[in-house]
Amino acid sequence: AEARKNPAGVAELAKKNSEDPGSAVQGGDLDFFGRGAMVKPFEDAAYALKVGEISNVVESDFGYHVIKLEAVRGGDKKPFEAVRASIEDEVRKQLATKKWAEVAEQFTNTVYEQADSLQPVLDKLKLSKRTATVQRTAAPGATGALASPKLLEAIFANDAVKNKRNTDAVEVGPNQLASAHVLQYQPARTLPLTEVRDAVRQRTAAAQAEAAARKDGEARLAQVKADPAAADLPNGLMVSRKGGEGLPREAVDAVLGADARKLPAVVGVALAGQGYLVARINAVLPRDLKPEEEQGLKAQLGQAWARAESEAYFDALKRRFKVDKKVKAPVSEQSAKP
Template sequence: MFDFVRTHTRLFQFILVLLIFPSFVFFGIQGYSRFTEGGNAAVAEVAGRDITRAEWDAAHRDQVERVRRQMPGVDAKLLDSPMMRQQSLDMLLRERVMLAAAEKLNLTTTDDRLDRLFKSDPQFAPLRNPDGSVNKDFLAAQGLSVPMFEQRLRRDLTLRQVMQGVSGTQFAPESATGAALDAFFQQREVQVQRFDAKDYLAKAAPSDADIEKYYKDPANAAQFQAPEQAKVEYVVLDVESLKSSVTVVEDDLKKYYAQNEARYSTPEERRASHILVKAEKGAPADARAKAKAKAEALLAELKKNPAGFAEAAKKNSEDPGSAERGGDLDFFGRGAMVKPFEDAAFALKPGQMSDVVESDFGYHIIQVTGARGGDKKSYEQVRPEIEAERRKQLAQEKFSKDAVDFTNMVYEQAESLKPAADRFKLEIKTAQDVKRTPAPGATGPLANPKFLEALFAADTIRNKRNTDAVETAPNQLVSGRVVQYSPAHTLPLSEVKDKVRERVAAQQAAALARKEGEARLAELKKDPQAALPGAAQPVSRATAKDVPRPVVDAVLRADTGKLPAVFGVDLGDAGYAVARITKVLGRDPIAADTKQAQSQYAQAWGDAETQAYYAALKSRLKANVKDRAFAPDAASAPAR
């Protein structure tokens, strides 16, 4: 058989070409076509034009980059969440709707309008040069050229015109504004009698049957759930854990000390006073000679009376910054003064005076008044500091080398952390009652959501295997494993009986308060003028005072056509309240600025109209998301 094949090789090659090539053409190209169609698949449609997945991905990348520029430290997982991707699709859909509407309405932005807005609108001030031209460097930093910026700006201004006719023309008549403001700020005078459940707790007497019934009610099961938790062990590889395992050589420490002597020396400083006779470097020779002669004459006088230096500086120095202080320049180090001045000052001891010193500014007479610094710490004094620093450097180098081996070892020997702990001389740490989310006040690896997520992965829990090495901090890798796992479960009644009794007692107390409150309400309905404890007080939604919010809402909703109006309010577990409205008052003083409130109301109304107009445009232009998985209401739906 094989001899036949070898003998007729060319024949078989020809047959293979006939069979395989057509198959590749039919199936291979079709498969490749299906592969490339993934990026071109339509996820939405506007006015008969598709929005492809590739366009959606590009829009999402742009959105992510914008967020990262504004918030560099944002978590990358949040940026690629389903909610964030949905926002990107919504924004892209809105943009396409606006573009289609602008095209149908023949809206455009002329060059003159574009130029006028760019030069006059304050928001573009950072983009303008002093002459009004575009700042190309600023645009380049944003990854834009001038033509790209002009194109984007023109498009944005054109799209803005679509909505401007609605958003810029909102009108809020006084009648509508007044009704809306009354709903928020109208005051009503009310008397309230409360029947608090806590006052009836002494009368509550839960039986064992009541307790068992409450405990077994499925609606109450969540109250007695113990969350899932685990006993875990973990090892941490970081620079700190490696410090003890590195060897520090004494000669290296001494070499480090010699190379960094300046760090262990106090900079030498001088305090000096001076008298300056000005003579700029470019001044005529006779002018400089005259200035030098004056300085030498002053020096001769000062040598006779050194104590008069300050007074002589005030009268003769031509340095306005120091003359009024008697020439005092305070302390300065090397490099702070011009070289001739520095050399002369640092050559003197405190109390000594220099000869005339020539510089580019003229002629100086210097008197040193103080000296400090110049001290150097010995090697023995700084050795602990150098050793700690060197040990940290070596540990950092070792971490860089060990990180890969650590990652591989905890993965390849996943049944235990001991091999990794022995290999890298790490302590195996344990923790009880670890939950999926960081405990309040937790620190270290157990406060890191990524590590906890790895610990509670299904495979880690089921097979008790090591987690992958997780980076929980810069230069820190952690691997852990679940030793014992306890799933979420309902606690037995014996453990929560006291808690259940409290809940049942609270319910019974609330029922007693409600019963007595309803009886009181019935009496008041027969006699609305009957006395209620406590004085009447004005309340509004803006100022509730000590009146419970449900009572305030009920008071403001109540019909005030006939006063006094009496009604009851069920406060749930808190009890019951009976209220009587006696007067309808004006608006709360907090709403005194009616014009501002009217403006805010008009803006809110304009926003509502804009949203309604956008919804109408979407309907008119047949804008829709094709795949239900991408629909706005599917973003938070559970995966199937």
């Protein structure tokens, strides 16, 4: 009723009242979508509207919806061969999105419902497992799931450590979910000097070297900032998220985070164990996406949207059935073997 009284205020209503984490911040905007992308009750209601119309309340597995149709595109008749490739790409994308959502839901449900072991989900989805000794913080050089702060936090939660239950499914990367099961837990303890003497010496030497490198690097950074054009720097590199020219992630982040409105820009960043980087950014070029890269990004966005809908659905179920899971992680530094 409020939406129909003030159609222009639908976005504000969505921001205030929507429980969908994926679209609420966008004022409920779902962007353009084709048939098969939404659950059937939602899709049927949306396709029955004319531009500018607002639907009645629509019920789906994800809750209740009020839909306003903002725009329609497509529908022009073209020869089949002219659109065949785009149709095939769209179908593949939709199938991949749907398949990912199904597998993600199966994974999430199985590790939660059969929480005494990871073996059921491994057998069901034909997945592989990794065994590793981890601490609360990621080890230097750790990659993938073992570098995820969210997963490490879940591993050291009481439910995993004391009750020996699987962690919840955790998103550890684009289109990547992981769960862990603690096999052995070692509380924090004070090691005797004989066990740590060499390690302490190495860490002390490394810390002193890093401090010296930082001091020299910051001095060089100040010098280059004072006169960027006159700075004598090595030959330039083209740096992007896709290809960092072998630079560490911290260096790529620092370079791409520079203010592109003030060029040349100069940034500096300490690189753990590798010294200090001073970089001068001479130009910022627009991203040149190939068609297949653009399609891949669209597929990732679609899959992220599917995950968000699944998470919203499970959150709604938890609220409806009053599920309240309280977890308090151990406060000291520990190691565990998931």
